[in-house]
Amino acid sequence: MISRRALVSALTARKVADWVVIERAQEVASLVEDRALRRAESRTRWTLIVHHDVSRGRGTAHLELGTRQGEAGDLVDQAISLASAAIGPAWTSTPAAAPAKVNVLDPVLERADLAVVAADLAAKAKRPGGTEVRLALELLRERVTVQAESGFHTAWTATNLRAEGLVALGEHSLEITREARRRGDLDLDDAIARAATDLALIGGAGAPVLGPCAVILGADALLHGGGLGVWSVFADHASAETERQGLTRYRQSTAIAPGADQIAEPLTITSDGALDFAARSAPVGDEGDAVRRFALIERGIATGLGISAREAARRKVDPNGGVRNLVIARGTWNDAPLPTRTIEVRRLRSLAIDPYTGDASLELGLAIDRQTGQAFTGGTLRLDLVAALARARRSSTALRRGPYLGPAAVLIEDAELI
Numbered sequence: 001m002i003s004r005r006a007l008v009s010a011l012t013a014r015k016v017a018d019w020v021v022i023e024r025a026q027e028v029a030s031l032v033e034d035r036a037l038r039r040a041e042s043r044t045r046w047t048l049i050v051h052h053d054v055s056r057g058r059g060t061a062h063l064e065l066g067t068r069q070g071e072a073g074d075l076v077d078q079a080i081s082l083a084s085a086a087i088g089p090a091w092t093s094t095p096a097a098a099p100a101k102v103n104v105l106d107p108v109l110e111r112a113d114l115a116v117v118a119a120d121l122a123a124k125a126k127r128p129g130g131t132e133v134r135l136a137l138e139l140l141r142e143r144v145t146v147q148a149e150s151g152f153h154t155a156w157t158a159t160n161l162r163a164e165g166l167v168a169l170g171e172h173s174l175e176i177t178r179e180a181r182r183r184g185d186l187d188l189d190d191a192i193a194r195a196a197t198d199l200a201l202i203g204g205a206g207a208p209v210l211g212p213c214a215v216i217l218g219a220d221a222l223l224h225g226g227g228l229g230v231w232s233v234f235a236d237h238a239s240a241e242t243e244r245q246g247l248t249r250y251r252q253s254t255a256i257a258p259g260a261d262q263i264a265e266p267l268t269i270t271s272d273g274a275l276d277f278a279a280r281s282a283p284v285g286d287e288g289d290a291v292r293r294f295a296l297i298e299r300g301i302a303t304g305l306g307i308s309a310r311e312a313a314r315r316k317v318d319p320n321g322g323v324r325n326l327v328i329a330r331g332t333w334n335d336a337p338l339p340t341r342t343i344e345v346r347r348l349r350s351l352a353i354d355p356y357t358g359d360a361s362l363e364l365g366l367a368i369d370r371q372t373g374q375a376f377t378g379g380t381l382r383l384d385l386v387a388a389l390a391r392a393r394r395s396s397t398a399l400r401r402g403p404y405l406g407p408a409a410v411l412i413e414d415a416e417l418i
Contacts (some may be wrong), residue, residue, distance in 0.1 A: 002046065003068075003073075006073075006156065007046075007072045008073070010020060010072045010075075017149075018050075018051040019050050021048055022048075023044065024144050025142060027040075027141045028140050029114035030136075031118040031137045034134050034136070040114065045066055047062070047078055048062075048065070048075065049288065050062040050063075058090050058091055060086060061081075069138070089314075093313065096288070097318060099156075099283035100284075100293075101283070102275070114141060116135045118138075121186070125189060127192065127198040128192070132336055134166045135163060135164070137161070139162075141159050146284050161182075162179045167196060172199050174195040176191040178401070181277040182277050185400075201346070202377060204375060208417055209417070218408075218409050219399050219401070222409065224348040225351060230353075230413070232353065233389070235323040237358070240307045243358075250302050258387075259299075260391065265329075265393070266299040266399075268328070269326055270296065270327040271295075271320075271324055272324065273285070273291035273293065275327065278403055279325065280324040281325060281404040287319075288309075289308070289309050291320070291324065292321055294320050306321075310323065328404075330397070332396050333393040348365050363380055364376075364378060364380065367379070374389055380418050381416075393413070394406070395409040
């Protein structure tokens with residue numbers, strides 16, 4: 001039987017250079033309406049990180065386990081064997097820093113029966129007339145304990161709610177996804193209502209009129225697929241490992257795109273893993289490193305990187321837990337009409353972003369031509385997403401959803417629908 005104490009004892013006995021053990025004792029409740037499935041379970045997840053030094057350098061193994069069965073000694077021996085097969089340049093772990101102070105536990109769910117809460121969420125979800133809604137919910141409450149070779153030890157309790165669903169009206173349907181730390185932030189009714197409104201538009205939608213246009217990306221298009229949506233392009237470019245290899249689109253202390261630092265409202269983006277109740281907040285990162293708030297871009301200039309423990313040692317700086325929640329400065333755009341043809345993109349069918357160049361293909365699922373008021377489906381936008389978002393006008397209204405806090409919409413004034 002695997003336990004944290006047994007793992008620590010086995011690691012200590014084998015005298016590896018450095019290690020981190022993360023234990024997640026989880027309570028999970030799931031509800032899937034399509035299959036009339038309701039399930040509650042308790043489980044333990046383990047993350048074991050082992051750094052092993054030999055004369056040729058240091059190797060690292062990262063193991064994820066979903067069982068308590070087995071022998072701790074065998075598991076540690078396996079990790080050492082994997083680390084020995086992945087020897088790279090030598091580096092020394094930085095001293096552990098204090099974990100971030102952040103709230104990730106919903107007081108309402110601290111002692112609640114998660115299965116009852118899941119059933120209540122499904123029962124109380126507002127379902128507009130004429131629509132068919134099928135939901136899948138997963139509620140998680142976990143006790144996370146982190147222990148490291150340096151003597152670092154911390155623990156916290158977190159909650160997480162995730163809702164997925166299919167909203168159908170007539171022959172058309174839309175998928176919805178929401179994730180939150182607190183029940184009150186899940187906004188399930190809002191997601192269903194938005195989908196129902198868009199489905200009514202899709203029913204009367206026509207074909208796209210191709211050509212030059214200005215583009216408004218609304219909230220659901222901006223955050224397509226859940227998570228960070230189009231803004232993930234900046235998270236990709238903020239990898240310290242990728243930047244050191246020269247594979248990023250822009251370099252530190254330079255403008256992220258030509259002229260990006262000279263426009264009226266230059267872009268500022270911050271990674272904030274200590275944002276209370278945000279989806280990717282945590283006191284400690286996945287490698288046992290303390291999470292920190294840091295700027296990725298300041299007024300159009302690249303300033304910060306997500307730095308792992310290994311990369312921090314090579315750069316002789318402190319790790320920061322990597323890029324987590326993105327906080328993006330709002331602008332002053334108030335949705336005023338434009339003299340040029342403008343399309344409002346409400347939904348994307350797909351979003352593909354090249355992580356190195358920032359070139360993106362946005363396949364439109366639903367848009368409205370603001371000149372004619374006609375809804376349409378289809379069409380593609382090909383954008384240099386870094387440059388487009390760097391120069392985009394950002395709304396004055398804010399949106400908080402999952403790991404995102406920033407403008408509710410952006411206006412890209414120079415695009416072409418193809």
